[in-house]
Amino acid sequence: MNKIVIILTLTLAILLSNCQASAQKEFKKSYSAKETFSISTVSGNCSIKKSDDNQINVQLKYTYPEDCFKYKIDESSDKLEIKEDFDGRCTGESTWIISVPENTKVEFNSASGDFIIGGISKDVSGNTASGNLKLDEITGEINLNSASGDVILSKIKGTIKLNTASGNVLLESPAANSKITTASGDVIVKNSSEEITISVASGNVKIESSKSKINVNSASGDINLSAIVGSLDLNTASGNIQASDIEITDISSINAASGDVMVKLAKSPEYDMTLSTASGNIGLDYSGNEIKGFFEFTARVDKGKIVSPIKFDKQEVVEIDGKKYDKKSFTKGSSSPKITLKTSSGTVELKK
DSSP states (O other): OHHHHHHHHHHHHHHHHHHHHHSOEEEEEEEEOOSEEEEEESSOEEEEEEOSSSEEEEEEEEOSOTTTEEEEEEEOSSEEEEEEEESSOOOOOEEEEEEEOTTOEEEEEESSOOEEEESOOSOEEEEESSOOEEEEEEEEEEEEEESSOOEEEEEEEEEEEEEESSOOEEEESOEEEEEEEESSOOEEEESOOSOEEEEESSOOEEEEEEESOEEEEESSOOEEEEEEEEOEEEEESSSOEEEEEEEEOSOEEEEESSSOEEEEESSOOSSOEEEEESSSOEEEEOTTSOOOEEEEEEEETTTOEEEOSSOOSEEEEEEETTEEEEEEEEEESBSOSEEEEEOSSSEEEEEO
16 A cells, blocks of 8 residues: 555656646746846747837746746846856756847847747847758848857848858848858859859758859859859869859859869850869850950860860860860950860850
């Protein structure tokens, strides 16, 4: 009988403990406007948006037990700072819902929590380990670092500086000078109107429907561009480069080491352009647009191949780094722009 009582007592204690841990608790408070709002979370998710009353409104919902989960709020004349803190391990979750005046600078740090921020007309900076980030309709300087979390940025005006390890990046309709660096994450950019600089190790890059200067450096990832009006500086080691519906607005260079380079033009270029690869193929398609300018083709003798619909004015064999190359050229219409197409062991082809 005593054993049964003990078992029932232990069972009841466990059930009461679970109920206490899972019961949702809430904190709400409003603060006067500050120059800066800062929040540091461990696993808590956070939403930050523009307030309607020119105050900083803080709402916290959590299910962690009171004995292991704490939060600290420090207020000064120009800053409101929130920090999550844990005493040991405990089970539960926390969600922060924040609204701030639109001219409040936002700073955040997160281990695994997700952050959604929108409608802010001031700088936003933050760091996250595995949490995802989504920023929308923000004007200011954006400075973000993420380890494995995905990042979505849309309708950003100002500047963007983003570093991520393995997280993917989606950048939509930025009117911002953007600099994105990632190790193995993919990068997608849509409808950009300002300069884009992207550096990736093994991730792929896709840019579409943009009017901007585009700079991309990739180790083994592919680069894919479509519907672009701007200048291009594209480089990849073992990845392929494909660009379609392209209008060149300044001097451009597209280079691959062992990958292919394929470019399809929407308009005849007025500026110099270089397409090169070591062992890959080169393809330049004018898509029915006028072929004009000075064209120079280079391919290694007995290893590469040159194909052109226009008869060459000059053909010669030159020596480069101790190896022999066929060099062929023609001028059509005018001596500019200069279009340079070169490969070592691949095929170079110009299409009408």
